[in-house]
Each structure stands twice: as C-alpha cells, then as structure tokens.
Amino acid sequence: MKIALTGTPGTGKTSVAKILKEKYRVVSLNDFKDLRLYYDEPRDTYVVDIEKMKKEVDKIEDKEPVIIEGHYSQDMNVDLVIVLRCHPDELKNRLKKRGYGEMKIMENVEAEAMDIITEECLSKFPDEKVYEIDTTSRTPEETADAVEKIIRGEGKEFHKRISYLEEILKWY
C-alpha cells in the first residue's frame, strides 16, 4: 500500500514524515532532485517531471505500507491520500519563520485558504480515499499519530472535510 502525504508548503509534511520514518518506509519526493526540469524563478520553485516521477514511484515495492511525502504525491499512483491542512493565519506565521518572501507566502496562504490540494485530491480519488488532518493545533507528533491511525484503517474521523474558504472573506 502506498500512502500520499501531501499539503500546501508549511503544513508540516516533512516534519511529520521524519517522525513516521521510525516506523514506516518513507519516500520524500523532494529527494528526486534529478527529476527537476527547471527552476521557476518568479515562483521560487522547481518544476519537476511528474511522469518520470510516477514511474520511479511505481517501482517502489509496497507489500508493507510506504509513505510518499511531498506536494506532488497525490499525482502518483497511491492507494490513499492524506492532506495536511493548516489555518491560513498560522500557515503565514510558519512560512514567515521559514524565511519565505512575501509573494511566496501569499501564494501558499491563498492556496491553503482555497482548499486547492484537497479539491485536487477529491477530483482524482474517491471520497473515502481522501483524509485530512488539521495541523493548526496539533504538534508534528500528534499529526504523525493521526497518520498512523489512518494507515491502520481507524481514521474515519479524518474524512471530515476541512475548509478555510470563509477565511478569505475576512481579508476584504
């Protein structure tokens, strides 16, 4: 079984994956550096070869659960998808601390507030394969526990949809 761990940058994918590494095989898509096509300067991000990445991920043996971490993981052939969510205000703080520029912060905060990754996942996978964990008031350890629960098949509560759309109204 392959499990995608996705979410807007700053939601905590890498921090949570680091904890999960103690118990599970974790593959970080950030490590596939040779699949980078080019650097998109205005967006300060790398554009990757998704098709090649898919082929690489398909090669990974998955008799045991394997966690595929990265914000493209929902584009891979996976069995379930876990989307990490974060309240836009808290996400802004996390990305500021990370030293991101104003434009990159706003792009990501807006994407989170518009539920973009969840919507993308729901368009690609049946509803019951898509889980969401709110990391706003969870530590990375608590988030990792929630991921484990989902992998064990006990994660029904994480089918509840999270939406920050109404937060956008407060911006105007």
Ligand SMILES: Nc1ncnc2c1ncn2[C@@H]1O[C@H](COP(=O)(O)OP(=O)(O)O)[C@@H](O)[C@H]1O
């Ligand atoms: N659950 C959390 N609560 C508070 N801060 C967090 C949490 N998860 C991650 N962070 C912090 O947010 C920043 C981004 O986390 P990271 O794991 O790199 O996110 P991602 O891989 O999704 O971009 C880091 O500075 C990290 O310490």
Ligand SMILES: [Mg+2]
């Ligand atoms: Mg990361």
